[in-house]
Amino acid sequence: QGGGGDTIKIGWFGPLTGPTSTDGIHSRDAAQLAIDQVNKQGGVKGKKLELVAEDDQGKPEEALKAVQKLINNDRVVALIDGAYSGPSKTVAPKVQKAKIPMVAAYVVHPDVTKGGDYVNRVIYTGPVQGKAMADYAVNDLKKKNIAVLYVDIDYGKSIYGAFKEEVQKLGSKIAIDRPFNMGDKNFSSLLTAVKAKNPDALYVVGYYNEASAIVKQAKETGLNVQFLGVDGFDSPKYLELGQQNTEGSTFTTSFYGSDPREVVQQFVKEWKAKHQSEPDMLSSQSYDAAKVIIEALKKTGPDSKALAKAINETKDLEGTSGKITFGPDHEVIKPVIFMTVHDGKFQFVKSKIYK
Amino acid sequence: MLAQQLLNGIALGFTYILIAVGLTMIYGVLKLLHFAHGVIYTVGAFSAMIGILYLNMNFIVAILFGMIIAGIAGVLVERLAYRPLRGTHPITTLISGVGIAIFVESLFQAIFTSDPRGFPATGMKVEPIHITSSISLTNSKLYIIIVGLVCLLLLYAFLKWTKMGVAIQAVSQDMRAASLMGVNVNQVVAVTFFIGSALAALAGAFVAYDFNSLFPTMGSIPGLKAFCVVVLGGLGSIPGTIIGGLILGIVESLSEGYLTGMVIDKDAIAFVILILILLLKPSGLFGKQVEKV
């Protein structure tokens, strides 16, 4: 195993090229930041850590090869999964078989952790967010007739599925629901259809890219309703592309930069110094994933079985996205955070733990 | 709602038309499927952005700047990737075009990252215009329709009444005979690429402005759909392209507005229509069949 020399290698994979490469690059940089921090403090048990990052181009088979390389050529002791669902789902059973612990950073598909005790995840699954927003929309905002646009991938479908169930349970209605594709820019037809249903809120389950286009065009169509969203909104790009139209939109996420906790402020400061930008939710998740592995390594060392056990036993770890504890299903238990756009900035609304 | 959806469709159709007209003309002169046309659209949008951001141009100048840069880019693509291949199997130009598309897209990703960015602010704000109480359109979309119409009329006049325009038609019909009439074929091809690319750039810049977003891969889907439009109209026919673009825009808009739970999403619907029409009319709406045996 990779503990042999005087460095310990940790693998990372995710999209470094292709349309989703920004997410991959942020994720990798965040993991790197966590590792640099430990190394500055002298490493783990006298050994330096090293991050080996591989591109999966957003494709399952590339992820598989990348992970095989990380395990067999680089002999990493653990993996950070900085990828989307397809690659993550492909890789999960293979790392389980190879018995190399993996921590998923931001992928929300429920199946990723189903394989066994070598795969954990530091973000809650899609349905948790859906349930949380349903609770907020119906109970806090008293919305009765909610329109939904969701991105047509498992991310959108799984969050929306839980949202719909919960909204109906709580006695409100879904006015209309329509899928859209990643990369879509023109929403005029969808929004015309939405407007015809006279909803009192519009829940957009997707990433900032399309979400910003939707809020902008919704305002232009004259659809002036409460905007609700998900952690995909959580990027400065949402504000840049959506301009003043984003004002008032509220979304769930797992991280906010103005969180006064020490760990968050430290992270934000170092990130800013290095990248001249604000860290986003995805970076925070990836940082936390690295952190989970590092803390476990500190407790046990590079033996994979012990390491996996230590990861599973993580409890109340101060992460940038809240206190991290893993449940028996290898899923994280931590609060959902509600944020809103106010005066052109993200502002904290409240946080609450959902299961 | 129907009227609004039709209007949405027409506005969308005009962006398709502006991209597709270039493809049609280029197919006409060189009988070549120009797979790098989508990146030219992107080049147009980015050039306009650079014009505003770094060269302090105003909106209109920046759009013209984008058109010129894209026009030059189009001419260069022809010069470097297509001209050396004249006379070889059509598939080689196809691959060469795809190569250029990959090259330019990746280059843009290296320079600008794959992140979308906003279209820089100018005095021009995107605002809705209310036509009736329930029907509205953003001013930017209205500009696309108006500018598109003007460009098409100019193009028609150019092809019909100028010497170069007639030469373009002549080269489309018989390249060698045209050169024997003293037409400088390479010059005609360059002009065609320039015009076609400039029109695509116009569409690219307007779309970026309307949606306040531009990114390196923005041209790939519009590029593919433009092919659909061109074939729908019967490759090489400009009126066909116009009808094809409108059909596509309207069908997409209506299908998105009214249909739910489809197994085929709206990006693929374009091609479903295409294939249905080709089954009925194998050479497209305005295409001329028949090879004389």
Place this chain on the structure above:
Amino acid sequence: MLEIEQLSVSYGRIQAVRNISLKVESGEVVTLIGSNGAGKTTTVHAITGVIPAQGSIRYEGKELCGLSAHQIVREGIVLVPEGRRVFPRLNVEENLYMGAYASKMGSAERDQEMERVFQLFPRLAERKTQLAGTMSGGEQQMLAIGRALMAKPKLLILDEPSMGLAPIVVKDIFDTIRQIKQEGLTMLLIEQNAMMALSVADRGYGLEHGEIVFSDHVENLRDQDVVKKAYLGK
């Protein structure tokens, strides 16, 4: 006027024309005869810059080798190509207009030139707006010649103007050629139909397998045995 020396053309491995030399004097009609694949078309393609060639083609003292087709047209050498090649989706007028593309005529002069063509081919005048692609072979041939005349050529090259045409049309075409000759235009005429070719030309060259095999005044050629046997069917 036109002087070709040591001209060679090859397509890949095969050499279609080998070191040929020929001359056309001002005011002359010269014919180039030879069986299929002899290299006649290849030769005129080389002259008109359609294909690259080695050797020397001098025209009024100027070297043409290396110039491209559109530049050569501007020198006043115009080809009526084999198989007519009119622009099928342009109408008759537009086709003629294309003929004048390279010249710097004003529009008045161009219209005058067009009138002259219409006088020569009344049939074309009747059909000004017909699309060329829908015309019969003979009509297309007339249009092709008319189109070339629009450029006011100093040297007109005709490549098998009678090919694939009905005898009645062939006769018409040759009448026209005679008429143009009367007006003093220099021509290089390629023909399979040696009988007809020799009836209008002043001098003739025979081309076989890419080489000149004979050349003489037409009166002498008619009496030569090789010519009789191969081309005149006697």
Place this chain on the structure above:
Amino acid sequence: MEGWINPYYLDIIVFLFINIILGLGLNLITGYAGQVSLGHAAFYGIGAYSTAIFSVKIGLNPWLSILLAVIITFLLSAILGLPSLRVREDFLAITTLGLGLIAQSFFKNAKITGGAYGIDGIPMPSIFGHELTDVEYLLLVFIVLLVLIYVLHRLSRSKLGQAWTAIQEDEVVAQSMGINTLYYKVLAFAIGGAFAGVAGALFAHKVSFISSDTFGFTLSATLLSMVVIGGLGTIRGTLFGVSVLYLLPEVFRIFDIKIIDPNYIDTYKMILYGLLMVIMMRYRPKGVFGRKIRHQKRAVKD
């Protein structure tokens, strides 16, 4: 056995072989029968999804699933090839491109294909209860590849090959010589599609999870470029083209080449790839192994 071979290299080779099979099928359609296809990924997807549906959703034995998947791809490819027969030659590239996008859209939205979730848990085939290991799977893929190379080789010399050649060069002549062009074109799509179906099925069982993203236009286009760069209408060409272009990016990965800013290495790789395509076409428009004059060897009497 597992011990002495690095599973990473095994995987590269398995995927390489799968891509070669895919390329051979495309070469059959485009190189041998002259039907330009920009939608080959559709057939690949049909193979992969069929076997996934049979083995996961219906619970059939993986071997049986693979067999059924190939049969289904054969039939569906024939049907999908049909519209392509009616359209003009220039349009074919665009129609097949469209068919590819439609198929991908279907994979993504239909219930049976798992929609946006895709299908996971696709089992490894096993022999006598023993699940194939990585090495054994490689062996399986290798044998399939050899068989298919032989099949393509024989086909190209058969009456079918002759018909395809004629159709590719001049359809009117082909018909006038008594060739039922419709039948032979459909057959080309069906057989080429079935090759892709085999590749898709092998792929699905290897990765255990499939989703629509894999089967898009990019794959069709890069595959076509590999086949063309290798040389249309030759088996060697496809072997060469796919191997070189598929392995090239992997070489970057293995040797960790860091001449330039590693942040951008992956982007630079694509820039180079695009350039390479243009340059190859410029200097070898017939591909590396493309030949000018093709004649069937044994024809010549001496």
Place this chain on the structure above:
Amino acid sequence: MDALLEMKGITKRFGGLTAVDQVDLIVKKGEILGLIGPNGAGKTTFFNILTGIYRPDQGNIQFNGTDITGFKPYQIANQGIFRTFQNIRLLKDYSVLDNIKLGLFRQTKAGAWSSIFGLRRSREEEKKVAEESWALLERLGLTDLANEAAGNLSYGNQRRVEIARALVSHPEMILLDEPAAGMNSEEVESLSALVRQIRQQGTTVILIEHNVGMVVELCDRLVVLDHGVKIADGDPNQVVANPAVIEAYIGGQEVTEVVGD
């Protein structure tokens, strides 16, 4: 001699143009029939109808007792009707021999399976095809060119190869579309000899030509089309003396010179 081909009321329109108009034609077995007429008279269109490339708008075609109206081109070839084209259509990148073997396509039976498994039948067939093609090349004196790419041949030789391809499977009937176009008189002579040979082997010939001299000398019968209508049908010498034919096609007196006879 009995009628091999019987066509009744054949009509074909393109848009407003009637390219072939109510044409009746009977061709006897073993005949050499000449089809002449001005440019655009509908001769090639007539061939295209006969070979199934166009479907006639009206009319009926009987061949060898079978109604072949509406048959596809390949079905018609399988009935034994082969043709050449006005613009030569050879597979240019392929060898002469490969081109000729294509003519034997309809006689090979081995399909995909027997080829894949290398069965004896397919191997025997391959051998037979090669032998027959070679034999024909020998007869036409083209063996030297057997391995040349067809596109590199001279025009005259390309014509011969095209005829050979139509001939190699011993068809019942062969249709030649302007085979002498652009040939000099020596070449025309040898072409005429070849056509006579073809008839000798029992194949019926229909020939489109503008070379009136050749046609008159070679054909048993002449049919003249003008504007799609049959205006004459009969003995060649009588047909060319027919005033209607002279007016529509041949032209005035001095034309006999043009014809080069």
